[in-house]
Structures are given as C-alpha cells and as structure tokens.
Amino acid sequence: MPETPHLWGVLDKKKRGLIMKNSKEENAILETLHPDFGQLRLTKTMLEKSIIDANVSIRRFAKLFQVDFETMKAGEKTTVEAIFADGTPCKVSFYKTNNRGDRRLSISGIKKQAQINDLLAFDFVRNHKTNKNMIVINVTAAIQNKKQLKQG
DSSP states (O other), rough: OEEEEETEEETTTTTEEEEEOOHHHHHHHHTTOOTEEEEEEOOOOHHHHHOOOHHHHHHHHHGTTOOTTTTTTTOOOOOOOEEEESSOOOEEEHHHHHHHOOEEEETTTTTHOTTTTEEEEEEEETTTTTEEEEEEEEEHHHHHHHHHHHHH
16 A cells, blocks of 8 residues: 655555654764664654664664674663753663563653654764763754754
8 A cells, every 4th residue: 555645754555654754954963873772763652651662773873883783681770871952861772671671761851852753863972981972863953953043
C-alpha cells in the first residue's frame, strides 16, 4: 500500500503509523555531526513514560561509550553522564528490559528539553579528561531558535 503525505510525516497505511522524515533543515544540522551520531524522533509515549526504544543509530552510538546491547543481559543498565546542547547536565541510561530484553534508553530531564515529535540527535565532543562527552541535541528546537533569531 502506498505512503500518504501527512502534515509532518508520511502515513504508512500498511503499518498504520507515521514514518517521520527529516526536514531539509534537520538534515543540514545532522550533517554537521560525527558520522556515528544517533537520532530519534520523540513520541508521546517516549516523553510521558520514558520508554524509548534504542534504534539502530542509538545502539551504534552507544558503542562509542562502551555500551554494547548485544552483550548486555536482560535487566542490565549503563548510565552515561551527558549534557543537553544548552549546557544542562543530564544522564542517559541504556538498558535491556527484565522480561523480554528489549533495548531501551532513558534521558533525565527530557520533558523540560523537548516536545512530542522533536528530533533528538546524540553526538559527542572531545574532552581531555574523559576522552568524550555525550551531547543530546534537540534538532527541532535548534531550528526553531534559529528562525526566531532571524525574525527578531
């Protein structure tokens, strides 16, 4: 069944859900990040229940911080100190659920930093002491802030 255009994505009737396509502005920001960056688009459930599936890009990115979901056991969790792009500290926890072993992550303070449908990117900067510092970037908010600055 063909995809149908939607206000902010593509509706795939076969899967009965929205497939979010990155905008040109979002892709422009993502292109400035390290090649192994992670990304995800926040849903209502992700924000309200802090249940975020670790997609392929997140799992690849997690390996940069010695988190390997393939070797992680069900119920195991690894927490990494991080910062949001505005400098606010946070923690990103990578874990496998107890029963089924689903691969997930949670981000402390995410409700204050993002809204439903926002695109988050995970990148890092080099730090002399720790080798890498994880950065959580709200790509959608960055674009909105840039537009507001141009208007103001």
